[in-house]
Amino acid sequence: MRTGQSKYCFRYVVGRITVYSLLFLFAVCFLVPVYVLLATGLKSFKDVNIERMWVLPDEITMAAFGKAFSKLSPNFINSIILTIPATVASCIAGSLNGYIFSKWRFKGADIIFVFILFGMFIPYQSILIPLVQFLNRIGLYGSLSGLIVTHIVYGLPITTLIFRNYYMEVPDELLESAQIDGLGMFNIYFKIVAQISAPAFVVAIIWQFTNIWNEFLFAVIITQKPSIQPITVALQNLAGSQIVEWNVQMAGALLAAMPTLLVYILLGRFFIRGLMAGSVKG
């Protein structure tokens, strides 16, 4: 018995060591790009050369960040102007849609919902040509408003899904008792359902904020003028030009990643819930 137990114990220790060392190894792998970003971004220009690429900076300097910031700050502001209204509008619409598609299912509502949902999976290339023509015709092509409208519309499927899934869990009895109190469909939404929607709003807002901030395809096609481009497009232009130093590119990348990264660090668990909702079953 005794030997058996110590054998078990030995195996347990080996197992633990393996688990921890593997996890440590993978964590290091995952952090390599972060190291690269920081080590390069904090270097001075003369410190950026082939021999010194992978080592820590001689002295830490914010010069590259300053340069990246002066180049990208207008685009950073464009991204804010774009992201906030698009996020808010698509979440409000998603909440109303989710309420109807979960609690007031008129005839055909379910099938319509599935058709709306399909919209979040399509490759946007398949709507790009008409979208450009359409925005052109209504005078919104090449403007930030055009990009905002686009993000609101193509955000509808995912926000509708997030809110529908959330409201499905709200018991019908709650709504029934409100009906007995004499509330109608809209009052039930504003006085009861909207009051308990905070968790769904947090998930949907974070999801939309992250997606719209990070988006590139619509942005690069709809905004041509550098002065109105969001930060993802500006970063790509910055990184695409041969004359910009690596340290400035890395600093710019960090600048572009910062807002969504901060949201993730502060509110990560809600982000993960949005992620799960994105795989439909939620």
Added chain:
Amino acid sequence: MIKSRGDLLRAFFVVLPSIAAVGIFIYGFIGWSLRASFSAWDGIIPDFTFVGFKNYLEVFSNVRFQKDLWNTLYFTFFFLLLSICWGLLLAWLLDRKVKGEALLRNIFLFPMSISFVVTGVVWRWIFNPTVGVNALLKLLGFSGANWGWYTDPTSVLKFHLALIPVILAASWQLTGYTMAMFLAGLRGIPEDLIDHARIDGASELYIFRRIILPLLKPITLSAMIVLGHFSLKIFDLIYTMTGKGPAFATDVPAIFMFETTFRGNHYAEGAVISIVMLLLVAVVIVPYLYSTFRKEIKR
């Protein structure tokens, strides 16, 4: 709940704007693209003269598009393989009741929250043949590290080696997703089940293969569909990291479509590529949506 006819009618009007928006911006526009794909539109001015399958024949006989399809096939295969195996391994490790689980989980998941453009810019640097991984390996004493990475035009059985860095970057960004899915799945397996098997003398490997893996099958399928449909339409990451690559080594339909349409003004051909992409995605997504919402669709 009492739902009067008036209520349901009002309900319909509440969602009508969204239905109209989706109807126009998704289904109407797809129809418009479809029409453009059969048209003679080749230039800035639209020309909807019907030309049949001419554009389709042209696109499919284009060597670049053939390369794109092979690249997509290989990219999807290796990207799925890597993200799923790696994600499963990470989830399994994290499920061993480890200390610091929350921190580790966040390290594996944070790449999901940043833009593909950022990932592309950083990973382009990491695999830059002069300053990237090669320089690191030389620093560590491997003087033979002179690979071309994404600048290497060689291919083996139509698989372009230049895709390897892109596959690694994409997996870095999305493995956290599969990990989170598998972790949720593992946490959902009742502990009694595993404990009983252990008491019955089953080895850990046996438990993993015969109990855990079968129970994770539905999650694996979902992850494959979500990541698979995503890789069929991948654009941002490759566009910023490598572009079309040497001799189209890292080209994909999305990049071809973008350049053909918005840089070359060949609208009809661009529309063809976009419709092919849509069909590829639909083959994966439509059965998935159908099986998930079977009850709702039949109602």
